[in-house]
Amino acid sequence: MQDRNRGEIVAVRNVDLEVEPGELLTLLGPSGCGKTTTLRMIAGFQEPSGGRILIAGRDVTHVPANRRDIGFVFQNYALFPHLTIYGNVAYGLEARQWSSADISRAVDEVLELVGLAGFGQRLPNELSGGQQQRVALARAIVIRxxxxxxxxxxxxxxxxxxxSMRGEIRQLxxxxQITTVYVTHDQEEAMAISDRIAVMEAGRIAQLGTAQALYRRPASAFVAGFIGRANLLRATVxxxxDGVATLDVQGETLTMPADGVPAAGSIVSVVVRPESxxxxxxxxxxxxxxxxxTWLGDKIEYDVMFAGQTLNVVCFDPAEHETILPGTVVSVAIPPTAIRLVAEG
Known part of the structure; x- marks a missing residue:
């Protein structure tokens, strides 16, 4: 990609990704990490400068978007304001020259599927945001x-x-069983709906896996911080x-399983989740x-000064901790198995 002021810009670099049939895979990451560019290349809205894109074994790298057999749900819905809901949903079928009877049957079926039966003659501006999102979804899936x-x-x-909507999208x-690629920057949304998540950083896939694997076994400090909340500690081994690593964190001692921990004297980064x-x-x-x-009803969140830095701590039994207030001197206990060694970055 070229920018006349900055020269060549690499938005996505060496992304190698395979989505299984019927899988919902989410591209997750901060703004500018390349997730939307990757999605637009899959859709055919942007052509890659290298590599190939295959859909069901068919090379579509240079195939126009309208011939890739994809459905696309846009961030802003992209509904035609002058068309009825029926007209919006039927648009793709009319472009494919379906018969009027088949179009009517397909539109009625999909509107019922997304909970909008009887809404066909309304205009988009007569619907709520959630209803408009359902129309956009119906329009995308009606073409099968x-x-x-x-x-x-x-x-x-x-x-x-x-x-509510993320649950509906996942159920549908x-x-x-439509193979789906979903882009979001919302970690909770990604964890709630995905079979697998590809965490993207600076145009690359930093880690790919299930939500549980990414949360429990992050490969880097970046992934740990983007999937859930995390405390990153610098320590000296x-x-x-005997299978145990002893770490020094600013004079405080922590222990963790020795698997993957380098030799004594090494400087390492470890992650501890707040609820641990x-x-x-x-x-x-x-x-x-x-x-x-901060009291949040079912939990209390604390910021605690420990070993020269602030730890975020979450306690899920507020009744037992509500007398621990700012200024309270506390002891901090971190189970060895809750400490994960991660790469920096």
Whole structure:
């Protein structure tokens, strides 16, 4: 890709990805990481400078978007404002020269499938945001595509409706068994709907796996921080023996399984999830001091100063911890199995 002011720009580099039939795979990452560019290349809206794109074994790298057998759900819905809901959904079928009877039957079926039976004669501006999103989805699946593509489809909806719609999209995708590639920057959304997630960073896939694998076994500090919340600690390896590694973190000692830990004296990065840390009042020397606490009903979130840095801690038993307030001296307990060695970056 060329920019007249900055020269060549590499938006996506060496992405090698295979999506299984019937799978919902999410491209997850921050703005500018290449996820939407990757989706647009799959769709045919942008041509790659190298490599190939295959759909069901067919090379479509240079095939126009309207001949790739894909359905696309846009971020802004892209509905035709002058057409009725029926007209919007029927548009792709009319372009394929289906008969009027077949179009009518297919549109009625898909509107019922997305919960919009009886809405055919309304205009888009007469519908809520969630209903417009259902129309966009109906229009994408009515053509019976081989691949369904989503580009940040829920970003314009409020928080409660996003949760509801992501569940509907997932249920519908599983029911129809359409191979799907879904783009989002929302980690919770990605974890809720995906069979697998490809976390993208700077135009590359940083890690690919299930939500559970990415959360429990992140390959890097970047992935750990993007999938859920994470505390990143720099430590010095003090000892590795008998399957246990002893780490020094600013004078505090932590232990973890020795698998993959380098020799004593090495500097390493480790990740600890907030919910893995236990707090208790301490009558001894200040192991840690609570800086802030936020009560959220079913949990309390703490910021705790430990070993010269702030740890985020989540406690899911508020009744037992609500007397631990800012300024409280606490002890910090981190199970060895909760500490993960990660690559930096």
């Amino acid at each position: 595509p081989r691949v369904l593509l989503f580009d940040e489809p829920l970003s314009n909806l409020d928080a409660k409706l996003r949760v 995708q599983q029911r129809l 003090r000892r590795v023996a 840390i236990a707090l208790a009042r301490s009558n001894t020397a200040a192991a840690a001091v609570v800086q802030s606490c």
